[in-house]
Amino acid sequence: MNERLLNWLSPVLTFAVFLGLWHWVAAAGMVPAYLIPAPAAVGRAIFTVYREGTIWPHLFATGTEMLLGFAVGSAVAMVAAAIVAEFRAVERCVYPYIVALQSMPKVALAPLLIVWFGFGLASKIVLVALICFFPVFVNVLTGLRATRPDLIDLYRAFGSSRWRIFWDVRLPSAAGAVFAGLQVALVMALLGAVVGEFVAAQEGLGSLIQASSLNFEVPVMFACILTLAAMGAIANTIVRFVQRRVVFWEGAGGRGGTVVKGEG
């Protein structure tokens, strides 16, 4: 059998075994069905929530919070990292605080943000943006700093302005690290949106999970969780795809980007 087919088939087989085991546990009646519903019941629930459309507004709300928060947080983080990397004075003034804030669990702010920004979209976007900020900031800063000094000297030797060195050398050098940061941030963004909805929300997959939990609608919870997993996986695939296009020289015999994980 050829290698490619084997790579494809093996995880599918794992999944089938998993489904089989799950079905067997549910069918054998070892656990009550309201705790662990059979895979078929979950499948039916997923089908129903999508066909009847009850899940769509929630999916849309969570997706909006995640994407807008991610965009705002990442953009601010990139600009901030560029400023801190370029100006020593700014770095001296703000860097200690950024490091201190980085280790604070941002989700602890969720109730406060709800008090400030209300039950709607705004509070979730702010929370997600805050959570996304740190992994992107740390990675971009590390990437900008890791620029090869010989490439900078090459430009400096021709009297290049600092601005040109930034655009021509530093920024492309940091591109791999920028994407590493974006990948981490994207996962955190989904987490932030769901946690925000847990605390208080009118819609969103997080709030749907919570409502279903109170009603013991376990199949709907499963449907939401699987939807979230799919959203995360799709978003990650898109970022990786763009990354391969933009940072084409890395992983092709070039030097890999620096990956620094930032906590949320």
Added chain:
Amino acid sequence: MSAAILPMRRDGAQPPPQLSIRGLGVVYRGRKGDVRALGGVDLTIREGEFVAVLGPSGCGKSTLLRIVSGLIAPSEGEVMLDGVPVRGPQPSVGIVFQQPTLLPWKTVIDNVLVPIRAQGKPTGPMRDRALELLRLAGLEAFSESYPHELSGGMQQRVGIVRGLIHDPKLLLMDEPFSALDAMTRERMAGELQAIWMETRKAVLFITHSIQEAVMLADRIVVLSDRPGRVVEVLEVDLPRPRLADVVASPRFAEITAHLRAFFQVDGPLRGARR
């Protein structure tokens, strides 16, 4: 060969100095105290002259090059380029680094055009010249390739072509072949000689290799152990082009033997150390 690549050679009269260095001293200030890298270097390069600088590791050869290119300032002494003191970056000088130092996200031709871009000039008008130089280096088929698609030797050739793109009067080369294997290295030296004979730039060529220096240079300057000072200046009178068989000639052996004596364990260089 286009005329732009061949500057006119003023034949007959003694050419004026392209580079003149007087009493150059450099001290690096570090946390663990100061390091004196160069201790009073005098050196002159005439127009179109190929000068090799030979010296033990750590004697300040790269430092010398960084000074001439204006990347760092001397602690004492003076460096004059074309009669003008060097203060700050020198766009009129070409540099070839020890490593290829290419931008991995730019194609070969865009890498060659970096000195133009870095000066903030439009690169469009220089593309033909870049292609011409790439042809000279046997790289015309790779102008749209990326550095990671080239071998180490090809990358280094791109680095050399880049050093020539803005038609500098002086080309600085810091051990340009040291990252290559012995065979490629020999071939590259031959190619450099061919390029030089066509373009007749003044060249300051830094090297560890005695053979390479004798093969390429009109004049060889030997530096002492750190802090580097000039301990010997030697004219190489071998006829050009110097082909591979020049290595077998008695004169070549004579010159290399003379130079090698400086680097022996109890040679004059070690005596110069304090």
